Amino acid sequence: MAFQYQALAQQIAQKIYSGELATGQRLSSLRQFATLQNISLNTAKSCYELLEAQGLIYVKEKSGYFVQTQQKTPNIALPDHPDFKSKSREVSNLELQIQIHEASANNRLIHLGSIQLSPNFIPIEALRRSIQRALKHCKPEDFLYNNRQGHPRLREALSAHWAEDGFYIDKDDIYISNGCMPALSVMIQSFSNEGDSIIVPTPNYNGQLQLLALLKRKIIEIPANTEGFDIERLEQVMQNSGAKVCLLTANFQNPLGFCLSNEEKEKIAQLAEKYQCYVIEDDIYAECSFDAKRPLPIKYWDRAGYVIYCSSISKSLSPSYRVGWFCLPQRLKHLHAMLILQNDSVNMPLQLGLADLIFSRAYRQHLSELRPKLMAQVEQYRQFISQAFYGVDIRLNQPHGSYALWLQLPKQIDSLAMYYYAQQHSINIVPGLIFGEDKRYNNCIRLNAGHELSQEIQDAIVLLADWVRAQLSVENVA
Structure with missing residues (x-):
């Protein structure tokens, strides 16, 4: 079980990420917080220190604790999903499934495919x-x-x-x-x-x-x-x-x-x-x-x-x-x-x-430390993807756990073509084509947000966004 100060810090972090606690908002003093939560002053202090270390709050001398400015993710629409009739059928594209599965485990490629944690976690x-x-x-x-x-x-x-x-x-x-x-x-x-x-x-x-x-x-x-x-x-x-x-x-x-x-x-x-x-x-x-x-x-x-x-x-x-x-x-x-x-x-x-x-x-201690890190990292990915694809009509899921991101692109985009383009540049993604039948998700890709958002990964996302823009430009000209 997480220590009490960690659980309280995580609750406050969620309020900050959700916007319930606004940038610059003053938090309760340590004594007020301790009284409100029925905890010791040391526990309250540990909670605030953890939030400060995570860059979520800051202390102003003789004034108290305040919510740190957070880079806001623009309001990205959630992916839409088609309805369809449910019927018994074979799983298609088995050879393609195997090929993509093997590629997703290739550690020589940039880690945007297989859903896995960074070794640093x-x-x-x-x-x-x-x-x-x-x-x-x-x-x-x-x-x-x-x-x-x-x-x-x-x-x-x-x-x-x-x-x-x-x-x-x-x-x-x-x-x-x-x-x-x-x-x-x-x-x-x-x-x-x-x-x-x-x-x-x-x-x-x-x-x-x-x-x-x-x-x-x-x-x-x-x-x-x-x-x-x-x-x-x-x-x-x-x-x-x-x-x-x-x-x-x-x-x-x-x-x-x-x-x-x-x-x-x-x-x-x-x-x-x-x-x-x-x-x-x-x-x-x-x-x-x-x-x-x-x-x-x-x-x-x-x-x-x-x-x-x-x-x-x-x-x-x-x-x-x-x-x-x-x-x-x-x-x-x-x-x-x-x-x-x-x-x-x-x-x-x-x-x-x-x-x-x-x-x-x-x-148990590992899990209590991992969860806030994942929450912050997934949000960083969402923010960066939104910026990289600025001007493109994208939709993106907003998970409350795990680190899989489902990115829906304009309908003209072929996720399999995108996959092969990414492979040529040593980038691994997983095309939406293989997550269901009838090519329902051919304009979607799944991305892994389990690795730190390094410069290499940022460059890879920008490269993919530029490719999408180029495809849309060709489509518009045609």
Whole structure:
């Protein structure tokens, strides 16, 4: 859990970014703030010092604390999204999906494609200490072939960690996997067969679509936008399509960044039970919330065991760790033996190191420090994109967690042509074409805001903006 001063600082930071606290506005004095929040004077002082260090407030001698001038993001419209009929269909462009997926992991390119954190945000020293402690205190049997369900120590750590966030999953229901995608793969294969249809919101994370295509599953798309997806359509499809599996992200979905309300999550859990349709929940971005409190998963409202919870630390800590999990409800425990055979063993020292990181509170501390940094950085990207594309009719999402940006360009722009142009200049982006069918998002691209907005990245964004202007100019001449 974040220290109290950090949580309070994050609440004030959100008010500053949202404009609720205006530039130049005077804040309560330290004593007034301490009294209002029922905290000690030292806690109040630590809160203000953190905000000052983040460049959000400043102190004027003998006058008090004031809101620092913030570079305002112009009022950018949110992306619009087409409606369409939901029907069972194959995932198209598999070869293109694979090509773009491989390029997004190419570290020689400028990091605007794959959604990943900057190495500078990874608590390397804390990780090193945790792994060293774990190796020092491990038992001889930890070096033998291990339990494919995962080390009990890590499963205990995860269960305790989630309980602190308000939802409980027993350690015996947790299965450790080599990342989130392998967990999703095992679950999809457990609850569906080749040729079956899986319900997904669109636009949807291209990696999930690629996985479904490789597993020879069809998809039934339901319309999504930056506010969420069509719950009524979800129910209609559950009721009428015969599909028995949904693949959903409720918290900061990639690429749109929406976070469903608690009421919507509860409704989805109820629909899963009503229509006996399994919801495989990918909750990989929940811990990247800009708010001090992590949002609850759909799993929290699951009473009948139709929600399968999956996630990993790839987006909140490091993708190189390759540690994820899926959680099997009690009603599905008869699948335990089959899942143990399907689930690959995960590096045991890393499992023990992660368990130590959680139990030592270092992971919780990392999250409390990461969230305000991400919030500020994503806003910096939005500001710079707005400036770089000045004069171009763009639309851009405004996520409240994670660091995926969905940029909608004028309809004349071909995102695949833009992708190939960017590749020629060693820039990696992901074209909207592969986030759904029927070329609905061909004028959109997804950008990663997980790396610091360096001069190199700024130059790359400007280059892309200039290319868009050139394309529009040619179009106008024609």
